[in-house]
Amino acid sequence: MTWYFVLHVSICVTVYLTLGLASLKTHFVYGIIGLLYQCFANYITHYGLLRSKDKNKIYESISKYHSWNFVSSPILFRLPRHSDHHICSFRPYQILRRFDDAPYNHFQFTICFYLVLVPPIWFYIMNPRAQAANDFTRGIKNTYSSFNNMQVPTEFDIKSLRIGYVFFALITVYIGYFAFFSDATSVLKNQDLSMVI
Numbered sequence: 467m468t469w470y471f472v473l474h475v476s477i478c479v480t481v482y483l484t485l486g487l488a489s490l491k492t493h494f495v496y497g498i499i500g501l502l503y504q505c506f507a508n509y510i511t512h513y514g515l516l517r518s519k520d521k522n523k524i525y526e527s528i529s530k531y532h533s534w535n536f537v538s539s540p541i542l543f544r545l546p547r548h549s550d551h552h553i554c555s556f557r558p559y560q561i562l563r564r565f566d567d568a569p570y571n572h573f574q575f576t577i578c579f580y581l582v583l584v585p586p587i588w589f590y591i592m593n594p595r596a597q598a599a600n601d602f603t604r605g606i607k608n609t610y611s612s613f614n615n616m617q618v619p620t621e622f623d624i625k626s627l628r629i630g631y632v633f634f635a636l637i638t639v640y641i642g643y644f645a646f647f648s649d650a651t652s653v654l655k656n657q658d659l660s661m662v663i
Contacts (some may be wrong), residue, residue, distance in 0.1 A: 510534070510578045511548060514596025515569060518604065528552050530568040531603045539574045546570075569599045570614045572627055577634050587633055591626040 482490045515532050517525045530549035538546050547562035549569075557563075571578065571592075581588045594611035601608040611622045619627075 506579060506582060507575075510575070510582055511536075513592055514600070516600050529603075530565045531599060534569050534571045535565070536571050536575045536578070537573065539576060541576060566615045568614060569595070571595070572623070573630055573634075577630065580634055580637050581630060584633070587629065591630055594622055594626075 478490060478493065481493050511534050512532070513534065515534070517528070517532055519525055530553055533548050533552050535546050535548045546564050549565050550557060550563040573581065581591065595613050598608040598611045599613040602613065609620065611620055611626075612618065
């Protein structure tokens with residue numbers, strides 16, 4: 467751990483000495499964004515899935531039921547194989563297997579980033595699905611929600627999909643409005659960019 471700290475400090479010193487203070491600030495901003503992305507990703511991909519303890523208070527081994535898989539997308543195209551990554555961490559990325567009976571999230575990973583920013587919506591959609599997966603691993607029947615692609619979607623699943631996609635559409639329109647039609651872009655237009663060059 468100490469060596470990673472020394473390495474990061476040396477990178478910061480090099481950035482400062484070669485590119486200046488503005489570049490060092492940019493380095494820190496991008497570092498914080500990357501850290502937040504990693505924390506969100508870890509939270510989303512393992513949310514609510516519990517491992518049981520045996521009589522000696524030792525957790526059960528990690529199985530395909532302890533991580534969420536996602537619908538593939540052009541940005542993140544191997545997330546449907548997340549469970550195999552946990553089962554066989556030595557398996558190369560290119561040959562990860564897909565388990566249809568493992569927990570699957572109906573939304574793409576990028577949509578989950580928007581959902582997790584509004585906790586009441588995230589909890590409403592994900593808590594019943596996580597509970598269904600945990601009940602399945604304990605042998606308890608749960609008909610309120612499904613948690614994988616092999617189960618028939620329930621009424622709650624259909625309702626939560628509608629809520630999730632409507633929320634995503636609204637937030638996309640909201641962000642799009644500010645990106646293209648608000649006065650926030652006029653601040654950049656009025657700045658003197660000659661100092662940057």
